[in-house]
Amino acid sequence: MARSGLLIDYDFCTGCHVCEVACQMEYHYPADKSGIQVQEIGPWKITEDKWQLSYVPVPTDLCNLCAGRVAKGRLPACVAACQQSVMKFGPVQDLLAELESKPKQVLFAPK
């Protein structure tokens, strides 16, 4: 079977933690565990007018790409909840084409 992945447009990730908590609620993880975790990159100054401050949700070893949900035709919990719709789920091959289409994206294939 083709490998699936998560394509994340981190240009518009606000760092809201919705993906983390959606995963925790779906799988009853305690507050210190989740299948995905938001990383903060920055803040630091690049030039006088430019800053580095971005957020990237990173799947953990607990992520199973919501196999149970997907089997029922639903999106993974994090993708369904995402505040800014910056997460996409699908076959890696399809997502690769999208990865090409704009910068500041990252493709994860957790399993």
Add this chain to the structure above:
Amino acid sequence: MDSEKIPWRWEEGGLTVTRSTAWSGPGCHNGCGMLLYTNAEGKLVKVEADPDHPYNRGRMSCVRCLALPEVVYHPDRLQHPMKRVGARGENKWERISWDEAYDTIEQRLNKIKAEYGAESVLFSIGTARDQAPYVSRLAYSFGSPHWITMISGYACYLPRVAAGILTQGAYLEPDLAQLYSAGCDDPNWTVPECIIVWGCNPVVSNPDSSLGTWVVDCMKRGSKLIVVDPRLTWLAKKADVWLQIRPGTDTALALGMLDIIVKEGLYDKEFVEQWTFGFEQLSARVAEYPVERVSEITWIPKEKIEAAARLFGKSKPANIKWGVAVDMTRQSHAAAQAIQALWTITGNIDVPGGMFSAAPPFGVIGMADWGTEYLSEEMLAKRFGVDKYPLYNFGFKVGQPDMCLEQMETGVPYPIKAAWIQTTNFLACTSPDPKRTQAAFEKLDFNVVVDLFMTPTAVALADIVLPATTFAERDGMRTFWQPIEIINKAIEPVGDTRSDMQICMDLGKRFRSDMWPWDTVQDMFTEMLAPSGLTWEELREVAPPYPPYEYRKHEKGHARFDGGVGFNTPTGRIELYCAAYESWGIDPLPAFTEPDDSPVSSPDLYAEYPLVLTTGARSWSSFHSEHRQIPHLRALKPDPVVEIHPDAAAKYRVKDGDWVWLENQRGRARRKVVVTPIMDPRVVNTDHGWWLPETEGAAPNLYGIGDVNINNLVPWGAAGATGFGANYKSMLCKIYKVAEGEM
């Protein structure tokens, strides 16, 4: 999205799914569509975003609704009516029936009414979404004109509403495609070329009936962004121009930008000529704010102010997402007037992608003031401060909170004897100087608190506590701007709780049954919905209906109540120069006033308290004072924090993770240090609304508010010239480490 064809309840994989709308409590300013999943035992097991709901565009706007099951089934939920058995503050209670609770409340309040008049009873609310219509009607059916929030200068939303209605004939908000069920795809809408996010951080705060998502969706479609914020937020980082403002100087910035736009001819001459009043006077006034002066006042580099003014002036359509920082400056009317002038002279009023006039959908009763007509003019005139502050006659029929507090203390011109306190935890959240407020309420003969949890306010003040349901446990609706949304009960109430609406109706019937002629709350909702032509049951089938929005109403005679062309103001024009202000002895034009405590206005204080303090930046995981006991939410922000620049941290010898006191001439609050370059070295930022539910509830601890409530540093009685506005966001403080043994 064809929401008409989607049922409101269905079965899915052994669970029942109920479509509903999130609307407090637990609290929020918005109405996101949610799917509530319940199991065979009728227990709420999961909440997901409604993928078909146009309001939140199928997404979760924040983490809080995800954790709703933890709120609903939290072991600390109030589950039964209780009466106090120890002294106030001892936190000792005895379970009673609803009948006993209602009997006692009815008897006690009616006795006070007989002796002192109905006006001696307050009905206090917080953000009151969505309780305000019902609590205001409860107050009116008791006969009291007082529904009021204990916040200095009513410094939240209402100042902007009143100022907008007075000078623009309406309250305006940015058109971010939220007027349409199709959102950004609606052909009537235009992408704004430029958005100013001014004094709010909407992706985190999701302020009054507006989602941060809507701003970001515009950015994805190419809208340029200007952000006015003392902190480098994510939006500020994404902005084309970030204006790192000194807190409390927003009016000066707006005046400076106006001066540039006027001088460089970037305004809409036709609109100004045809639809505004006082442009010449405004031009003369803003000329007093050349960019060099404004740069000095605001601490923003001159070039950035110019860049922002030019970007906004040259973009069309353009709009401004204005926030609570406008209200939380003492002369909030001037701040509002200046910011409104920016969108006015650039011709961005009531055009697609500009500013739209916010109103309840289909003319259905909106946020509050439901049943005002049952009160005599004489009684309405007893509202606090309406003589002294005529602007309180515009917008909501509330009283001036600082004068309320003062009257509670003095009994002049008439005594206050009791308080109904519903959906507000003011001793931990809105109220300045909480010790003073506590003393004022302790003087009252009788207090009732309605809430989801035992709070510092309830422990300190309540004689009777009534347990409310969450929105998962009740029916309801949401009528705040657009659309009309439905709240469908997904589970039976936990314990012996009742909905806020049911409680108001139950008690309201005892005071004036003719004002509550309905057998059920659903019948009551149908009555409220009458202007829409829908019953509540019909709404359930078609929700959420969007009223059609008409642009350029002023051109067609649809903006004025009398049907004439123009805006609903005395001159029929947008009043850049406001004669009403002049007649009240207030400057008719916007002017900048320094915050009371500032490096400029109080240099002696500044020597002792060398940091500018701003408060109230929102967190992802809590709504004001709520959610502190919810495990997955508290984990995202376990402690109250202060953000400080590395240079300042070094100077004041504090480091990341230290516990410190923030202190000024009025009091202090404990915080954990976060060292971060997002702050100006001269400014520190801290959270509001903190209490510690895991600590002792009984006085004197009161869940820790003496230590962690930042409003220990905020004064009562410092509202602006209109009675609106207070400097919650611009004070001075010093910072020093908590000594050993102090915590």
